[in-house]
Amino acid sequence: MSTPDVAVIGTGRVGLPLALAFADRGLNVLGIDSAPQILDAVRDGRMPFEEPGAPEVLERVTAAGTISWSDRVADAAAADHVVITLGTPSFSHIEIDLRDIRSVLDDLLPHLRPGQSLTLRSTIAPRTTAFVAGYVAKHRGFAIGDEIFVAHAPERIAAGKFFEEIVTLPCIVGGVGERSGEIVGELFSVFGAPIVQTTPEQAELAKIWTNILRYATFALPNLLMMDCEQYGANVFEVIDLINRDYPRGGMKLPGFTAGTCLRKDFAFSEERSTAPGMLLAASRVNESVPLFLVEGAKRRLGELAGRKVAVLGLAFKSATDDERDSLSHKLVRLLERELADVAIHDPWVTTPNQSLEQALDDAHAVIVATNHPEFCTGETLAAIGERAAPNALIVDPWNCWNVGQVFGYATELAALRAG
Ligand SMILES: NC(=O)c1ccc[n+]([C@@H]2O[C@H](COP(=O)([O-])OP(=O)(O)OC[C@H]3O[C@@H](n4cnc5c(N)ncnc54)[C@H](O)[C@@H]3O)[C@@H](O)[C@H]2O)c1
Incomplete structure (x- = not known):
């Protein structure tokens, strides 16, 4: 394969469908992962997990030669765009665990060159994009938004709906400095969904609060279910009483x-x-x-x-x-x-x-x-x-x-x- 246009680092549940989707749009893609079972599977033409539509795309882009694989983060240096889709768990200290992102950044740093973009697609705590931009600036002296482009473009697609939603869900882009948003927005515009430009902090907040909304929304019927048991009430009947022909909102199940x-x-x-x-x-x-x-x-x-x-x-x-x-x-x-x-x-x-x-x-x-x-x-x-x-x-x-x-x-x- 010729020089990659995009390197996707962390080809797990988010990164792998994204890498395949870029490759399916004709971009040359390098998928990078440290897990041998992921790379063995995709090199063998198999998806390592369920994602509707992915096996067909994997077959197609493999045949077209627009995707290749590596276990070395440094190989991403050849690409114009680097997209990070690594896991971001939380410590039990109410704190994001950035160890994977920091380790990959350290591997990437010596190889970064002017003109490259670095997109954080992982879900991150507010101010992580600014931290990553600052880390790159501190260690390499690049002007962010001018020489190197750093942005957060959060993944909001639900597992199982990737190929349906990548072409429809608005893609939020929060770029650091002058031109990062524009460069990363252009990259993601290949999918045809609307690109919504904002600040990095607003992009970070929008993503985590998208999930918080769902998490808190489901906590309400769960609490109601427990309360109903206390009162000998039927939670489904109470929810029906709340929702029936009521025009403002609705209790979930x-x-x-x-x-x-x-x-x-x-x-x-x-x-x-x-x-x-x-x-x-x-x-x-x-x-x-x-x-x-x-x-x-x-x-x-x-x-x-x-x-x-x-x-x-x-x-x-x-x-x-x-x-x-x-x-x-x-x-x-x-x-x-x-x-x-x-x-x-x-x-x-x-x-x-x-x-x-x-x-x-x-x-x-x-x-x-x-x-x-x-x-x-x-x-x-x-x-x-x-x-x-x-x-x-x-x-x-x-x-x-x-x-x-x-x-x-x-x-x-x-x-x-x-x-
Ligand atoms: N799964 C979802 O439905 C979903 C949806 C939206 C957002 N997210 C967010 O996207 C991010 C990724 O989630 P995921 O579910 O794809 O995680 P995942 O664990 O499936 O994927 C992460 C991949 O990174 C690889 N990796 C770890 N360290 C590496 C390294 N040093 N070099 C190369 N590869 C490395 C792992 O082997 C793994 O395959 C998280 O921030 C998550 O919160 C996930």
């Missing part, structure tokens, strides 16, 4: 709210919050849903020790193989601490698990932890009725079968669904 982005991004805002605590409270609510379900099951069944509990779903959300920061794992740990016999079924994930039939056989309780589409069918409900212990408890915070019971019994749910 309860469920497990986590995943690698939602669970951590609010911490980036809390780093310097002038009203600390509010978002931590939202986090406490979402994080306590698994315990609420376990305690609710115990209230109805008695002790769980030695009783079989089937957990349906390990992925952090519906229709994905991504298990990172999934609350299902927390649920499983809590059930194990009750000495329950836990059986798990999830057809999406790569972690070994049992078949639906094996998981359900003689289960005293079935908990829908992930609302995968195949769980929310009449067949799955019928399979529970047939295979689980007589009148097993079914725990479904998602209202998967549209019968409106967080805690219900197999026969009751089947009758409600039939009715």
